[in-house]
Amino acid sequence: MDVAVFAVNGVADFGLSAVLEAFSTANGVRDQIENPPEPWRVRVVALGDSVESGRGHVIPTTPLADFQRTVDLVIVPAVQVLQADALVELVSDPSSRPVLDRIAGLSRAGASLAAACTGTFFLAESGVLDGLCATTSWWLGPTFRRRYPRVAVEEGRALCRAGRVTTAGAALLHLDLALSLIAARSPALAELTSRYMAAGSSRTQSEYAIPEVLARGDSLVATFERWVRDHMADQFQITAAARSLGITARSLQRATRAEIGMSPRDFVDEIRLQRATQLLRTTPLTVEAVATKVGYLNAGTLRSLFRRRRGRTIAEVRASMLSWE
Incomplete structure (x- = not known):
């Protein structure tokens, strides 16, 4: 060839x-x-x-x-x-x-x-x-x-x-x-x-993507990303987030889909998973404590998200420390 x-x-x-x-x-x-x-x-x-x-x-x-x-x-x-x-x-x-x-x-x-x-x-x-x-x-x-x-x-x-x-x-x-x-x-x-x-x-x-970098190209998506980080530990609805930004949930859906190719809910999960990964790798917090800090009611939800969106267990995430550290 x-x-x-x-x-x-x-x-x-x-x-x-x-x-x-x-x-x-x-x-x-x-x-x-x-x-x-x-x-x-x-x-x-x-x-x-x-x-x-x-x-x-x-x-x-x-x-x-x-x-x-x-x-x-x-x-x-x-x-x-x-x-x-x-x-x-x-x-x-x-x-x-x-x-x-x-x-x-x-x-x-x-x-x-x-x-x-x-x-x-x-x-x-x-x-x-x-x-x-x-x-x-x-x-x-x-x-x-x-x-x-x-x-x-x-x-x-x-x-x-x-x-x-x-x-x-x-x-x-x-x-x-x-x-x-x-x-x-x-x-x-x-x-x-x-x-x-x-x-x-x-x-x-x-797992390498940084949500705030993805959001930089669109002011609305960037504002939404910052709002989510400010309310990380809260169990909020997407409609409430949109209302706080002065837009409709449908407008927010269109903006995130057009800019980053995902729904607002999936983007929220990505932001939370990034923060959870950081906490798991850099602190001794329990899985339950990490789940609470990133806005999930229980550790089971966090475990499920890691398996579904990262293809890894929380134990694997915690064990995969950065090799250059």
Whole structure:
């Protein structure tokens, strides 16, 4: 399989390296499994013969015009741009049009496509995600949703596959993206590769998302988020919250759905779960005490929410201390 890793100026060093290392490792250990797939032929391609990474490194590339073989898979790693407005400015700038046209053309020619983190905006801007579900970095979800209304964005997901297109979330998920592409040809090789790289497969970004960051793009949602934090321990109704903000519950529902892709009630649960996670990891409080502090009448409700929305038990949350502490 011929893989083109499409790099542009400002490509994120980690994202590019993670993708290249994953495929290199898979090629290196493929003879250790039965019936291995053919090796991947990976090239870093660009419109010219080099790009400058986000950290200022000059990366030699194969000009796409010279890449004569049929491209089976195109991967677009992230660019070193974290702010949503700057990212939109980058992908919509006329200088990006040749890149977008190439992506769209390769898609029409039958290539599979993949992107992670901020790289997903190049796919969306080129139009190849229209009508499909996709994910992106969790903090970029609101901007992605507004700019690309024809894409069903699910930023809570770590990976999203839709036909021939695979998208992944924030920076470390470049590795998960590469492993998922390897698994599409050989699950056994992907599992072996992940062991060599000491990497696991993440199923959700939700536990990393910070609600107040998600709410920044909309003044009403941000005001609602602050109101919830001020009333964290109260058992309030959404109608009461809306009334306090001087709006109807239906207006609040429309605002949160349009901006962050979830209902007011689900957003409240996310805010409470984030605070509960912090308390569980940083204090000796009992589960019952934590539940009370974040507005639930009993620990059973909190336990149920963690299982349903995080896929983890409270014991697992409490035991999963940050490795760098």
